[in-house]
Amino acid sequence: xxxxxxxxxxxxxxxxxxxxxxxxxxxxxxxxxCMIWSAVAPVDPAERGAFARRLxxxxxxxxxxxxxxxxxxxxxxxxxxxxxxxxxxxxSHRFLMTTWHTDESPEEVATYFVNTVFPGETSIEEYSHFxxxxxxxxxxxxxxxxxxxxxxxxxxxxxxxxxxxxxxEAA
Numbered sequence: 001x002x003x004x005x006x007x008x009x010x011x012x013x014x015x016x017x018x019x020x021x022x023x024x025x026x027x028x029x030x031x032x033x034c035m036i037w038s039a040v041a042p043v044d045p046a047e048r049g050a051f052a053r054r055l056x057x058x059x060x061x062x063x064x065x066x067x068x069x070x071x072x073x074x075x076x077x078x079x080x081x082x083x084x085x086x087x088x089x090x091x092s093h094r095f096l097m098t099t100w101h102t103d104e105s106p107e108e109v110a111t112y113f114v115n116t117v118f119p120g121e122t123s124i125e126e127y128s129h130f131x132x133x134x135x136x137x138x139x140x141x142x143x144x145x146x147x148x149x150x151x152x153x154x155x156x157x158x159x160x161x162x163x164x165x166x167x168x169e170a171a
Contacts (some may be wrong), residue, residue: 001014005150007154008153010127010128010130010153011130012131012153013129013130014131014132015133016134017133017134020047020053023051023054023133025057025058025059029059030059031060031061032060032061032127032129033127034062034131035065035109035145036051036063036065037067038069038136039138042069043068043073051133052073052080056094061097063077063097063099064101064116065077066101066104070100070102071102078096078098081094099116105148107152109148110149113132113149114149132145132146
């Protein structure tokens with residue numbers, strides 16, 4: 001896993017895996033957001049479940065799924081969260097929000113991933129760690145995913161600075 005971008009208090013990581021046991025969890029001791037992009041199909045449901053369990057155990061509370069079988073990745077993560085059978089308040093504290101993005105490009109999914117508002121009172125800006133996991137594929141896809149996330153992050157920073165205005169303007 002490598003950090004490919006640090007910007008505006010956020011760190012973006014990428015790793016490419018081919019099975020759940022290849023996954024290296026973030027060691028942040030914080031909740032984080034993850035984008036899974038599957039470049040292969042079919043993926044064994046047990047592998048999807050094992051991956052989702054590892055995400056949940058490592059603090060992932062937002063999963064954005066794109067690429068092949070993205071709805072199945074979403075469903076597997078939801079099921080694994082339900083299987084935890086957590087009592088309150090742990091259920092609310094570890095709640096996993098999931099989305100899937102059928103027939104959307106890496107650029108569209110990356111824009112959603114970087115700029116989405118988390119449900120409830122917590123916004124995605126409170127995340128400081130964003131993990132992109134690529135399931136299968138090659139270095140060209142890896143470059144495309146990293147570039148898509150970096151472009152979305154840059155647009156987000158530009159939009160934030162444009163929205164700030166200039167306090168020194170005359171009225």
